[in-house]
Amino acid sequence: MLRVFTAIPYVWLLVLFLVPFAIVAKISVSDYAISIPPYTPTLDFSEGWAGVNAFFAALDFENFTFLAEDELYWKAYLSSVQIAAIATFLTLSVGFPIAYGMARAPREWQPALLMLVILPFWTSFLIRVYAWIGILANEGFLNQFLMWLGVISEPLQILNTNWAVYIGIVYTYLPFMILPIYASLERMDPSLLEAAEDLGCSRTAAFWHVTWPLARPGVIAGCFLVFIPTVGEFVIPSLLGGSDTLMIGKVLWEEFFNNRDWPVASAVAIILLLILIIPIVLFQRHETKERERGA
Amino acid sequence: MNRLSWFNVVSLTLGFAFLYIPMVILVIFSFNESKLVTVWAGFSTKWYGEVIRNEAFLDAAWVTLRVAFFSATIATVLGTMAAYAMMRRGAFVGRTLFSGMIYAPLVMPEVITGLSLLLLFIAIGLDRGVLTIILAHTTFAMCYVSVVVSSRLVSFDNSLEEAALDLGCTRFQAFMSVTLPIIAPAVIAGWLLAFTLSLDDLVIASFTAGPSATTLPIKIFSSVRLGVSPEINALSTIIIGIVTVGVLVASVLSKRQIAQARRDEAMADQAEG
Numbered sequence: 001m002l003r004v005f006t007a008i009p010y011v012w013l014l015v016l017f018l019v020p021f022a023i024v025a026k027i028s029v030s031d032y033a034i035s036i037p038p039y040t041p042t043l044d045f046s047e048g049w050a051g052v053n054a055f056f057a058a059l060d061f062e063n064f065t066f067l068a069e070d071e072l073y074w075k076a077y078l079s080s081v082q083i084a085a086i087a088t089f090l091t092l093s094v095g096f097p098i099a100y101g102m103a104r105a106p107r108e109w110q111p112a113l114l115m116l117v118i119l120p121f122w123t124s125f126l127i128r129v130y131a132w133i134g135i136l137a138n139e140g141f142l143n144q145f146l147m148w149l150g151v152i153s154e155p156l157q158i159l160n161t162n163w164a165v166y167i168g169i170v171y172t173y174l175p176f177m178i179l180p181i182y183a184s185l186e187r188m189d190p191s192l193l194e195a196a197e198d199l200g201c202s203r204t205a206a207f208w209h210v211t212w213p214l215a216r217p218g219v220i221a222g223c224f225l226v227f228i229p230t231v232g233e234f235v236i237p238s239l240l241g242g243s244d245t246l247m248i249g250k251v252l253w254e255e256f257f258n259n260r261d262w263p264v265a266s267a268v269a270i271i272l273l274l275i276l277i278i279p280i281v282l283f284q285r286h287e288t289k290e291r292e293r294g295a
Numbered sequence: 296m297n298r299l300s301w302f303n304v305v306s307l308t309l310g311f312a313f314l315y316i317p318m319v320i321l322v323i324f325s326f327n328e329s330k331l332v333t334v335w336a337g338f339s340t341k342w343y344g345e346v347i348r349n350e351a352f353l354d355a356a357w358v359t360l361r362v363a364f365f366s367a368t369i370a371t372v373l374g375t376m377a378a379y380a381m382m383r384r385g386a387f388v389g390r391t392l393f394s395g396m397i398y399a400p401l402v403m404p405e406v407i408t409g410l411s412l413l414l415l416f417i418a419i420g421l422d423r424g425v426l427t428i429i430l431a432h433t434t435f436a437m438c439y440v441s442v443v444v445s446s447r448l449v450s451f452d453n454s455l456e457e458a459a460l461d462l463g464c465t466r467f468q469a470f471m472s473v474t475l476p477i478i479a480p481a482v483i484a485g486w487l488l489a490f491t492l493s494l495d496d497l498v499i500a501s502f503t504a505g506p507s508a509t510t511l512p513i514k515i516f517s518s519v520r521l522g523v524s525p526e527i528n529a530l531s532t533i534i535i536g537i538v539t540v541g542v543l544v545a546s547v548l549s550k551r552q553i554a555q556a557r558r559d560e561a562m563a564d565q566a567e568g
Contacts, residue, residue: 126515144333
């Protein structure tokens, strides 16, 4: 029975997860053509080996040379990684104090606080991004509020800039940062901190010697969980970002849906995957190590 | 004893304000009379009427619910199988690949998953529609289910299953009558997660939907691109309401079940003692 339990999901994932990547890889070395499907060559078995040979002969790395030569793509990759890194740092800065506060809260409050963090995560991602359009727009709530306070006299342009993208990412990915940090801090014994302070540590020193080492696995997991998907993010830059917000997820989308250039879109996807493979492998190692330590 | 410092109180207050204020504004302004979303012009529920009369929204909602139901159900079966197999089997050929394929979709950018599945469907000549969205959603949702179920299986007492096997059960009988009832809360949580993920997905559905099927997120996205509208606020409020009630009910039920399980254990301990 265990064999059956392995085989069915295994085959499913092979067919619907691994094989599709092989197809993407294949199309990335094909050429654009005005036909259905819009690329050449297609594998033709009717001609036997000659057909297969012709098929392989027609494949080349032209799309990758194209990507390497066109500045737009390089800049899009770089700026995606940069935006994701800055946003991850911001999410950590916002999320850590919340997770820390939750872990320090009285035990009987903690389930309710946890619920409050998880609840937005269940609510539609799209709606949560959408909610910010009305807040950040020129005539939006934030500008109205700041002008009412008298801090500014003219509305700030926030929507359609990278700042709006950062805010959107921090907002939607915050639970992914809070939950792992909270999970690692939750077990912390507060008497450890008191002991450190009794032994003459300053509050800051106690934090760095006691709290930080305990929180670190959670911080690392949280950063990966925010950084990796953010690099390929599409919804946030397309709704909150401006025309000069370059993110590769958006480039891929437009290449595919607007230009209908499938081979270039596939090449963009392959390079994105190669960039992400390092953090993905590091993340998986980190998780396995933590699980073994916990067991 | 846990004590909150001023710093903790301030960061919790600001943090939760940040998480909830945007939603609250959205909900309040769904009852706005005016077409202008940022100027309050009096209370009205007319936008809810507009949503309910909008055939395109209703059709999309129906497609979305069907897709979410079927993909969550298949994903739960497959994900539970995968989690159980990974937990009970030792080394086997391809184990690393298997666990890699379970974890990778969790962090894979959606544009890549969507593009690759679409190219697969085109390559095998499958017409894009409700079926292809279900297949796509099942694939990434089963990985989430598997993670949720395996976190429950880690703390599962293996000796119960072994006792059933010793008493002459087949492995399948032991799984169905001993293991499954015990891990049921995790399996249900996995189904709920898969269901919400499917309801929520825009990117993968956009790639795999084709012109014949439109889901609610695709519909919302295309109208949101044109700007904020009170109708979308009303629709969002309905969705937020349903999700909130669902999550609260599920959490109360699971809390009750955990309490019941604790009482049963305590009684069993007493009986032994």
